Amino acid sequence: MNQTKAKSRNLLFVTGTRADYGKLEPLALSAVDDGHEVTFFVTGMHMMKKYGLTKEEVRRQTQFGIVEFINQRDGDPQDVILAKTILGFSDFLKEHQPDLVIIHGDRVEALACSLVCAINYTRCAHVEGGEVSGTIDELFRHCNTKLASAHLVSSDAARSLVEQLGEKPDTIHTIGSPELDIHSQPTGISLDEVLERYGILNRDYGVCVFHTVTSEQDSIADQAANLFQALIESGRYFVVILPNNDPGSDAIMKEIKTLPKERFRIIPSMRFKFFSELIRNSKAIIGNSSMGIREAPFFGVPSMDIGTRQLNRGKASSIWHSAAGDRSKIGHFLDRMWGQRFSPNENFGRGDAAQRFTELLEKEVFWKTQIQKNFFPLGR
Numbered sequence: 001m002n003q004t005k006a007k008s009r010n011l012l013f014v015t016g017t018r019a020d021y022g023k024l025e026p027l028a029l030s031a032v033d034d035g036h037e038v039t040f041f042v043t044g045m046h047m048m049k050k051y052g053l054t055k056e057e058v059r060r061q062t063q064f065g066i067v068e069f070i071n072q073r074d075g076d077p078q079d080v081i082l083a084k085t086i087l088g089f090s091d092f093l094k095e096h097q098p099d100l101v102i103i104h105g106d107r108v109e110a111l112a113c114s115l116v117c118a119i120n121y122t123r124c125a126h127v128e129g130g131e132v133s134g135t136i137d138e139l140f141r142h143c144n145t146k147l148a149s150a151h152l153v154s155s156d157a158a159r160s161l162v163e164q165l166g167e168k169p170d171t172i173h174t175i176g177s178p179e180l181d182i183h184s185q186p187t188g189i190s191l192d193e194v195l196e197r198y199g200i201l202n203r204d205y206g207v208c209v210f211h212t213v214t215s216e217q218d219s220i221a222d223q224a225a226n227l228f229q230a231l232i233e234s235g236r237y238f239v240v241i242l243p244n245n246d247p248g249s250d251a252i253m254k255e256i257k258t259l260p261k262e263r264f265r266i267i268p269s270m271r272f273k274f275f276s277e278l279i280r281n282s283k284a285i286i287g288n289s290s291m292g293i294r295e296a297p298f299f300g301v302p303s304m305d306i307g308t309r310q311l312n313r314g315k316a317s318s319i320w321h322s323a324a325g326d327r328s329k330i331g332h333f334l335d336r337m338w339g340q341r342f343s344p345n346e347n348f349g350r351g352d353a354a355q356r357f358t359e360l361l362e363k364e365v366f367w368k369t370q371i372q373k374n375f376f377p378l379g380r
Contacts, residue, residue, distance in 0.1 A: 008037065009036050009367075010096075010098045010099045010100075011037065011039070011100050011102060012041060013040050014040075014109060015041070015043075015058065015104075016044025016109035017054075018270075019289075020105055020107065021054070022182065023127060023177065024102065024178065025061065026354040027127070027353065028040070028061075034361065034362070040066055042068045042069070043068070043085060044072070045244065045245050052269030057272065069088045069089070069092070072245075077247060078246070081112075082108050082111065086112045086116055090120075093120060099123065100123045100125060100361075101113060101117050101122055101124045102124075103125070103126055104127040105127065105128050105137075105141060106137040110126075110144055111143055118147040118148075121372070123367075123371055124148045124149055124150070125148060126150070127152045128154050129144060129151050130151065130157075130159060130160070130162035130172075132311065133310055135215055135309055136215055146166075149373065150171050150369065151167060152175050152357065152360075153175070154175070155347055156174060159172050159174050166376050166377065168373075170369070175357055176348060176350060176356070180295075180348060180350070180353065181351045182272060182273070184351025187276050187277045190277075191203070193274075194277050197274060198239075199265060200278075204236075205282060206283050206338070207240075207282045207287075208227075208285075209241045210224060210252060211243040211246065211288055211289060211309060212243060212246045214246050214247050214248060217247055220251050220252060223307060223324035224252045224324070226324045226327060227286075227306055227324045232260070232263065233327065234330075236334060236338065237264075238263070238264050239278065240259065240265065240267070241267050242256070242266065279295055279299065279301065280299045282301055284303065285301055285304075286304045288309035288310055290310060293319055294314065300341045301318065301341070302318050304320040304321070304333045305320070305321045306322055315347070317342055
C-alpha cells in the first residue's frame with residue numbers, strides 16, 4: 001500500500017558560505033518541486049564583499065524566500081560571530097516559526113542556529129554530521145549532531161559515528177553528499193566559457209584552495225608560504241580560490257597576494273556550475289578543502305590533501321596526503337599525478353541526495369520523531 005504524501009512544510013535553510021550553499025541548494029530545489037515552502041537565512045561570508053558577495057548566488061534562485069543577516073565585521077573572532085548569529089537568528093526564528101530548520105556541517109553559523117533550535121524545541125536537521133577532521137571544525141560538527149533532532153549523513157561511516165555519539169538510529173538517514181547531485185549532471189557550460197568568464201589563461205591548470213586551521217594560527221603563514229612555494233617550483237599553472245574568513249585567513253591572503261600573476265589566477269568565489277566544470281577538468285587539486293576528498297575522487301581527479309584540516313575524513317586511491325612543509329612530496333605528486341584520471345569514487349554518494357531528502361519529508365514518521373532527546377547507548 002502506498003504511503004500518503006505528507007503535507008507541505010515550511011522549511012528554513014541556513015547558509016553562511018559559498019561551500020555550504022552548494023550542498024543545500026539541491027535539497028532546497030527538490031523540496032520546492034515537491035510543494036514545500038523554502039526560505040534561506042543568508043549570513044556569514046555571503047554578506048562580505050571581500051569574499052565575492054556570494055549572497056547574489058542564493059538570490060539567483062527565485063523560488064526561495066531570502067532573509068539576509070549581517071553577523072560580523074571583518075576580523076571579528078568566532079565567539080563574537082557566534083553571539084551575533086544567536087541573537088539575529090533567535091529573533092527571526094520566533095517570527096518565522098518553520099516546521100524544520102536545515103543546517104550544514106561545522107561552521108560557527110550552523111552551531112549558533114542549531115543551539116537556538118534546541119533551546120526553542122524547533123525541529124532541526126543537520127547535513128553531513130558524523131565526520132572527522134582533527135580541527136576545531138570537528139568539535140563544532142559534533143556539537144551540531146547533539147543539538148539537532150535529525151541527521152542527514154553522507155556515508156555509512158558517518159552514520160556509525162553519529163550512532164557512537166548516542167543518537168537514535170531511526171533519526172539518522174544516509175543520503176550522500178548533496179553537492180554531488182549537481183556534479184553528477186552535465187553543467188551545460190563549456191570549459192571555454194569558464195576560462196573566459198574568470199580570466200583563466202591556461203587550459204592545463206590545477207586548482208588550489210588552502211584554508212586556515214584555527215588551532216594552528218601560529219604556523220599557518222609558514223604553511224601557506226611553503227605550499228605556494230612548492231606550487232611555484234612545480235612550474236605549473238594554478239587557479240587559487242580564496243580561503244574562508246576564519247581566524248588566520250589574513251596570513252594566507254598575504255601569501256596569495258605575492259603569487260606571480262602569470263602563473264596564478266586568484267578568484268574570490270565562483271558560481272557553482274562554473275566551479276563544477278572547473279574542477280572536473282582540472283589536472284590536479286591541492287590544498288585542504290573538502291573538495292579534495294569529495295568532489296575530486298567523485299570526478300576521478302588526483303588530489304593532494306595538505307595538513308590536518310581534513311584529517312581521516314576520506315580515503316580513495318586518488319588522494320595523496322602531505323604536510324605543507326614537505327615541498328619535495330608536493331612536487332613529486334604534481335610531477336607524477338598531473339593529468340591522471342581514476343575511476344569515480346562513490347564513498348560520499350551517487351548524486352541522489354535531494355531525492356532521498358524529499359522522500360524523507362514525505363514520511364509522517366519523520367515529523368513525529370520526538371524533539372526532546374535522550375542519550376541512546378550504542379548497541380542498545
